[in-house]
Every structure is written in C-alpha cells, then in structure tokens.
Amino acid sequence: MSEHSYTLRIACDDQPGIVATVASALASRGANIIESNQFWDRQTNQFFLRIATSTPENVSKAEIELMLNPAVDRFNMKLKIDDLSRRPKIIIMVSKFDHAMLHLLYQIKVGWLDAEVAAIVSNHEDARKIADQEGIPFHYWPVNKENKIEQEAKLADLIKETKSELVVLARYMQVLTNDLSSQFYGMIINIHHSFLPSFKGAKPYHQAYERGVKLIGATAHYVTPDLDEGPIIEQETERVSHAMSAEDFVATGRDIEARVLARGVKYHLEGRVMLNKNRTVVFTQ
Structure with a gap:
C-alpha cells in the first residue's frame, strides 16, 4: 500500500493522556508512528511532542487535523502538521x-x-x-x-x-x-x-x-x-x-x-x- 508521511508538533500544558490520545487517534486511521520525541519542561509545565508518522496515501493533512480536533480541544494544544512530500x-x-x-x-x-x-x-x-x-x-x-x-x-x-x-x-x-x-x-x-x-x-x-x-x-x-x-x-x-x-x-x-x-x-x-x-x-x- 502506498503511504504518506507527516510530522506533528504539539505543545500544551502537561497532563496525563496526551500521548495516548494522539497515538490512538492516529492508529484509528491506520497511521504508523515511526519516530516520537517528547519533553516536559518542569519549570513552565509545558509539554512538547513531535511525532513522525506514515499514513495510508488516502489520508490527507486535513483529515489528520480533523481527527485530532477533539484532542486539541481537550488539552488546549497548539498543533502544527507538516506534509513531508512537499519540499520546503x-x-x-x-x-x-x-x-x-x-x-x-x-x-x-x-x-x-x-x-x-x-x-x-x-x-x-x-x-x-x-x-x-x-x-x-x-x-x-x-x-x-x-x-x-x-x-x-x-x-x-x-x-x-x-x-x-x-x-x-x-x-x-x-x-x-x-x-x-x-x-x-x-x-x-x-x-x-x-x-x-x-x-x-x-x-x-x-x-x-x-x-x-x-x-x-x-x-x-x-x-x-x-x-x-x-x-x-x-x-x-x-x-x-x-x-x-x-x-x-x-x-x-x-x-x-x-x-x-x-x-x-x-x-x-x-x-x-x-x-x-x-x-x-x-x-x-
């Protein structure tokens, strides 16, 4: 099956369930996480997450944004998605x-x-x-x-x-x-x-x-x-x-x-x- 690659960058206040919620949303559309990095800044309580993911080709950037909207609202996230097929x-x-x-x-x-x-x-x-x-x-x-x-x-x-x-x-x-x-x-x-x-x-x-x-x-x-x-x-x-x-x-x-x-x-x-x-x-x- 052809695949498409995206990176997700997320920042929000640290709280339980962030990674699990994002991972579950991605998995629901057949996305595979190929790299994941996270950091919690204890001084500011800010949580930073970067995920590189491979998705089925028919999954668009707009669809990823849509399926992550509940997580964005729940955790008050700042979310940025980059399409890796596009040369910057x-x-x-x-x-x-x-x-x-x-x-x-x-x-x-x-x-x-x-x-x-x-x-x-x-x-x-x-x-x-x-x-x-x-x-x-x-x-x-x-x-x-x-x-x-x-x-x-x-x-x-x-x-x-x-x-x-x-x-x-x-x-x-x-x-x-x-x-x-x-x-x-x-x-x-x-x-x-x-x-x-x-x-x-x-x-x-x-x-x-x-x-x-x-x-x-x-x-x-x-x-x-x-x-x-x-x-x-x-x-x-x-x-x-x-x-x-x-x-x-x-x-x-x-x-x-x-x-x-x-x-x-x-x-x-x-x-x-x-x-x-x-x-x-x-x-x-």
Missing part, C-alpha cells in the same frame, strides 16, 4: 562572506538538506555568479539608512510570493528591523560568528582573540528584535590557542559557522525545533 522553500541572504551559503548549497545538492532555494538575496553583487551557476534567482538589494524599510518590504513580498518557509542569514551583515523580525518570528535563522551569549555584535573573533579565549564557536539562532539574543538552535566550539592569530581564529570560525548553520537549518526544516519562550526544544533524533 528557503531564501538565503548573504553579504560578502559566502562560505556558509556555499555549504548550504552543497548539502542541498547531495541531499542531506531537503530544500529548494527560492532565491538568494544580497546587499552586494558578489554572490550573483554563484546564483547564476546554480540556476537560482538572485536579488541585489543594496541597503542604506534611506532605503532599509523599502528593501525589507521587498523581502517580505518575496517570502510571500515564493511561499518560502525559512529565511537563512548566511553571514548577511545587516541588522533587520524590529518590524521584520517580529513579523517573521520563528522563520528567520541567523548564524552568529560567536558562541553566544559571549562576544555579540561586530568582529566577535577579534574580541575573543583580545580576551585570550581557549574556545571559539558559532551559534545558529532565530532572529528577534533583540540583536543576537534570539532563541538558540545549535552551537559548536573548537579549541584555539595563544599561538594562533586573530586571522587564524576567523579561519577556524568559518568552518564552524558553515556546519552549525547547516545543522540548524536541517533541524528547522525537519520540524525538530519547537519554541519554548526565549529558548528552544530541539529533538535532534
């Missing part, structure tokens, strides 16, 4: 440093990341050649104080026109406005070239070098109006030493940035990230 679209934004973008494109090409790049947006022309080689629409939108609002309006329109589910700031060196960050909260991932919350803002590797740190890292996080303070999705560190220069720190950091951003994007696109106020619950497997 993303927009990549980049300035001059293209290493993180190139790594994303490679991981998509080899199939590790399941996504379609709807557009590459930049405030510089440098990435146009790469976009043309990959057959990806390229938008050159230089940004200054006078046109920032106008350019962000173009981005908002592009997200809606392409039906993109995620905007990836792959070393896009412009601060987004509070309005745009709020409008698309949970839909924009940034790679910060530092192990947040340390060394925010500009030139964090040079800041780390001046402090003589022994570990440097990178952080993939959701963008919020508070600069570099959005919920963290993924991080990684690498050991450095006094014998390394600031430029060595930067070179080491570039490798970390590319890996961390790719993992953060993958977790998001696979529905493995759930927002828990200013933190995240990440079900890696």
Whole structure:
C-alpha cells in the first residue's frame, strides 16, 4: 500500500493522556508512528511532542487535523502538521562572506538538506555568479539608512510570493528591523560568528582573540528584535590557542559557522525545533 508521511508538533500544558490520545487517534486511521520525541519542561509545565508518522496515501493533512480536533480541544494544544512530500522553500541572504551559503548549497545538492532555494538575496553583487551557476534567482538589494524599510518590504513580498518557509542569514551583515523580525518570528535563522551569549555584535573573533579565549564557536539562532539574543538552535566550539592569530581564529570560525548553520537549518526544516519562550526544544533524533 502506498503511504504518506507527516510530522506533528504539539505543545500544551502537561497532563496525563496526551500521548495516548494522539497515538490512538492516529492508529484509528491506520497511521504508523515511526519516530516520537517528547519533553516536559518542569519549570513552565509545558509539554512538547513531535511525532513522525506514515499514513495510508488516502489520508490527507486535513483529515489528520480533523481527527485530532477533539484532542486539541481537550488539552488546549497548539498543533502544527507538516506534509513531508512537499519540499520546503528557503531564501538565503548573504553579504560578502559566502562560505556558509556555499555549504548550504552543497548539502542541498547531495541531499542531506531537503530544500529548494527560492532565491538568494544580497546587499552586494558578489554572490550573483554563484546564483547564476546554480540556476537560482538572485536579488541585489543594496541597503542604506534611506532605503532599509523599502528593501525589507521587498523581502517580505518575496517570502510571500515564493511561499518560502525559512529565511537563512548566511553571514548577511545587516541588522533587520524590529518590524521584520517580529513579523517573521520563528522563520528567520541567523548564524552568529560567536558562541553566544559571549562576544555579540561586530568582529566577535577579534574580541575573543583580545580576551585570550581557549574556545571559539558559532551559534545558529532565530532572529528577534533583540540583536543576537534570539532563541538558540545549535552551537559548536573548537579549541584555539595563544599561538594562533586573530586571522587564524576567523579561519577556524568559518568552518564552524558553515556546519552549525547547516545543522540548524536541517533541524528547522525537519520540524525538530519547537519554541519554548526565549529558548528552544530541539529533538535532534
């Protein structure tokens, strides 16, 4: 029998019977649970559940929503269902440093990341050649104080026109406005070239070098109006030493940035990230 795959993400106050009720509803239509992750935050009493399920082909997303409505009402759930047969679209934004973008494109090409790049947006022309080689629409939108609002309006329109589910700031060196960050909260991932919350803002590797740190890292996080303070999705560190220069720190950091951003994007696109106020619950497997 042909099958269809969905992921379900559920958040609500913790109480007995949540998993059993959801599982029973899915089983009633022949759905098979192939992966299940759950977490109870004792401090907030919030319960988070992610289920990957395989269903008979004739079971639609709308039907799953309908059969889970009693559970949603009973437990006051927030429910999101993703259809895994649909390849998610993303927009990549980049300035001059293209290493993180190139790594994303490679991981998509080899199939590790399941996504379609709807557009590459930049405030510089440098990435146009790469976009043309990959057959990806390229938008050159230089940004200054006078046109920032106008350019962000173009981005908002592009997200809606392409039906993109995620905007990836792959070393896009412009601060987004509070309005745009709020409008698309949970839909924009940034790679910060530092192990947040340390060394925010500009030139964090040079800041780390001046402090003589022994570990440097990178952080993939959701963008919020508070600069570099959005919920963290993924991080990684690498050991450095006094014998390394600031430029060595930067070179080491570039490798970390590319890996961390790719993992953060993958977790998001696979529905493995759930927002828990200013933190995240990440079900890696």
